[in-house]
Amino acid sequence: MKLSRRALWVAGGLVAGLVAGASFLAFAQRGPGWGRALRAEEGLTPAQVTQIVSEFLAGSGLEAPDEPKLIVDHVMNFETGYYVALTEKDTGRGAMELIVDPYSGLIRPEPGPNMMWNERYSPMGGWASWRAGRRSSRSSWPGGPWGGGCHGPGVPGGYWPSSDSAVTRLTEAEAAARAQRFLDAEFPGTKVAEPIHFYGYYTFDIVKDGQVQAMLSVHDLSGEVWYHAWHGRSLGEDSLQDKPV
Numbered sequence: 001m002k003l004s005r006r007a008l009w010v011a012g013g014l015v016a017g018l019v020a021g022a023s024f025l026a027f028a029q030r031g032p033g034w035g036r037a038l039r040a041e042e043g044l045t046p047a048q049v050t051q052i053v054s055e056f057l058a059g060s061g062l063e064a065p066d067e068p069k070l071i072v073d074h075v076m077n078f079e080t081g082y083y084v085a086l087t088e089k090d091t092g093r094g095a096m097e098l099i100v101d102p103y104s105g106l107i108r109p110e111p112g113p114n115m116m117w118n119e120r121y122s123p124m125g126g127w128a129s130w131r132a133g134r135r136s137s138r139s140s141w142p143g144g145p146w147g148g149g150c151h152g153p154g155v156p157g158g159y160w161p162s163s164d165s166a167v168t169r170l171t172e173a174e175a176a177a178r179a180q181r182f183l184d185a186e187f188p189g190t191k192v193a194e195p196i197h198f199y200g201y202y203t204f205d206i207v208k209d210g211q212v213q214a215m216l217s218v219h220d221l222s223g224e225v226w227y228h229a230w231h232g233r234s235l236g237e238d239s240l241q242d243k244p245v
Helices: 005-030 046-058 127-132 172-186
Strands: 070-078 081-088 094-100 107-109 196-198 201-208 211-219 225-227 234-239
Touching: 046 070, 046 081, 046 094, 046 107, 070 094, 172 201, 172 211, 172 225, 211 234
Parallel strands: 094 196
Antiparallel strands: 070 081, 070 234, 081 094, 094 107, 196 201, 201 211, 211 225
16 A cells, blocks of 8 residues: 555654664564474465464463463464454453564564553563563553544653543544544545454554455544554455454
């Protein structure tokens, strides 16, 4: 998908916002337990990616009795790697988003909202402790709701309310409407599909002519839209989502 000059400016701002997570990503690429020592010359299939992520979850400490059971819900193949969404089996709530190398099977956390907006499973707060089989129940990252309007990253600040705080969050329909306004302005002819509601935000697939083109997220407090500019072109998917809303 080609971005307008305005959207390209926004994407540039998002790159700057991801610098805070760069050191963690470097750790994730080196750390044990984040993938296999394999090389699939033809590239991994969605089924193989699902198996690799499931094996990672089984050995990560997230299978403890006091932790929600996480399952692979959504797998999509992009030019830069596989996108994988995990959900809580019992609640159906989105847990976290991952990127899997299509050849080595290396697992990394998805950048963007998954790192900056996820109130329960943010890599900025809890992921590093997974090497030792532990995870904090809330992110300790000091950022909070982002300003800057519907299209830009704004400036982090304030606080992250816990998920059970008495705050008014956007409904799925309200978030979809905000996402669609962004698409109408930047990518005419595209539509949002049914989202996954993570802790703090919704993630939508962007669909055109029945095919997934890209992804975006909407913060469920501020309503800010974050386009996933890092994925590249969509190469296909294996998903129960993507029903138009």
